[in-house]
Amino acid sequence: MANLEELDARIGRLEDIEAIKRLKYKYFRCLDTKALDELAECFTEDVATSYSEGHYTLQGIYAVMKFIKRGMARYEFFGVHQGHHPEIEFTSDIAATGIWEMLAYMIDTKEDKCMLIGAFYHDEYVKVNGEWKIKSTGYNRIFEENWQRGDVPSLELKANRFASLTEPL
Amino acid sequence: MADLAEIEAIKRLKYKYFRCLDCKQWDDLGQCFTEDAVTSYSGGKYAFEGRDTIMGFLAKGLGTHMISMHHGHHPEIELTGETTATGIWALQDYVIDLKHNTTLMGAAFYRDEYVKINGEWKIKYTGYERTFEEISSRADTPSLKLLQQMFGKPEE
Numbered sequence: 001m002a003n004l005e006e007l008d009a010r011i012g013r014l015e016d017i018e019a020i021k022r023l024k025y026k027y028f029r030c031l032d033t034k035a036l037d038e039l040a041e042c043f044t045e046d047v048a049t050s051y052s053e054g055h056y057t058l059q060g061i062y063a064v065m066k067f068i069k070r071g072m073a074r075y076e077f078f079g080v081h082q083g084h085h086p087e088i089e090f091t092s093d094i095a096a097t098g099i100w101e102m103l104a105y106m107i108d109t110k111e112d113k114c115m116l117i118g119a120f121y122h123d124e125y126v127k128v129n130g131e132w133k134i135k136s137t138g139y140n141r142i143f144e145e146n147w148q149r150g151d152v153p154s155l156e157l158k159a160n161r162f163a164s165l166t167e168p169l
Numbered sequence: 170m171a172d173l174a175e176i177e178a179i180k181r182l183k184y185k186y187f188r189c190l191d192c193k194q195w196d197d198l199g200q201c202f203t204e205d206a207v208t209s210y211s212g213g214k215y216a217f218e219g220r221d222t223i224m225g226f227l228a229k230g231l232g233t234h235m236i237s238m239h240h241g242h243h244p245e246i247e248l249t250g251e252t253t254a255t256g257i258w259a260l261q262d263y264v265i266d267l268k269h270n271t272t273l274m275g276a277a278f279y280r281d282e283y284v285k286i287n288g289e290w291k292i293k294y295t296g297y298e299r300t301f302e303e304i305s306s307r308a309d310t311p312s313l314k315l316l317q318q319m320f321g322k323p324e325e
Contacts, residue, residue: 014173052317084240085184101188103238118238118263120188141317142191143236143265148312 016132017088020096020125023132028081034072034162034169040065043134044126050138057138073169075162079106083121094127102139109157112149118142175290176246179254179283182290187239193320195228202292203284209296211277216296233320236265241279252285260297265307265315275302 030039189198
């Protein structure tokens with residue numbers, strides 16, 4: 001039978017996995033709701049990114065947030081980023097890596113376009129003052145495709161949480 | 170408590186399976202199976218026995234002209250013994266076939282059997298039954314453009 005200390009360590013590991021999953025869920029939620037102040041809470045100060053196979057390599061929270069803000073600023077551009085299949089691996093008690101499969105479906109009402117992306121995220125996390133943060137993040141795309149919404153004549157946008165907002169972020 | 174760790178390990182096995190499938194990492198995918206693994210894909214249409222046979226089928230069926238995205242949701246993992254378990258998963262798949270210029274969208278339920286060998290969970294049996302599968306020609310969407318793909322140059 002496991003002693004209490006060992007049991008405690010095993011429970012701690014599962015709690016850490018759960019906390020890292022929640023961190024990534026918050027990251028995606030903040031992206032999709034354009035809650036950028038909250039999104040910044042997900043990162044360490046020295047966060048590094050390697051988005052789109054390294055095309056967007058950025059260093060430091062200021063540069064990363066500026067990049068995200070530029071990408072998500074327009075309220076005519078919205079959609080979902082979904083993270084699936086977390087493979088969380090610990091490199092120490094306060095450091096971990098994660099692989100996620102992402103699906104993004106984005107609508108651009110100004111350009112009358114849709115976009116679909118499948119990709120794999122590779123992340124590094126660190127625990128700072130008891131809280132997990134993203135230390136590095138990036139993704140490689142399986143594919144990216146886009147098309148004009150006008151190609152589907154019956155397509156009708158029935159709901160849009162940003163419909164009443166016009167000024168960019 | 171031990172059960173939770175086993176369930177987490179089995180979920181990770183399945184996530185690795187989907188990742189290796191979509192990244193076409195056949196050697197790593199092979200590691201997910203037992204040597205005597207059995208499949209019954211698409212309601213038994215693709216029934217195979219033995220890891221090598223299964224891997225041959227998957228590598229051939231998902232050549233570089235096939236861009237696939239398989240998502241597994243809603244795991245119902247049941248531990249049936251110390252080293253055995255079953256799992257039900259909801260699959261959603263989206264597959265672009267560049268050779269035939271089609272897009273497939275489908276849903277299915279996987280039913281798996283897992284076994285723990287030398288401390289590692291492996292897939293002993295896997296199969297799915299389709300809820301639906303639909304295919305459309307990409308030419309129906311004239312502006313559709315593939316901007317990026319993992320296994321070669323995009324069209325244009």
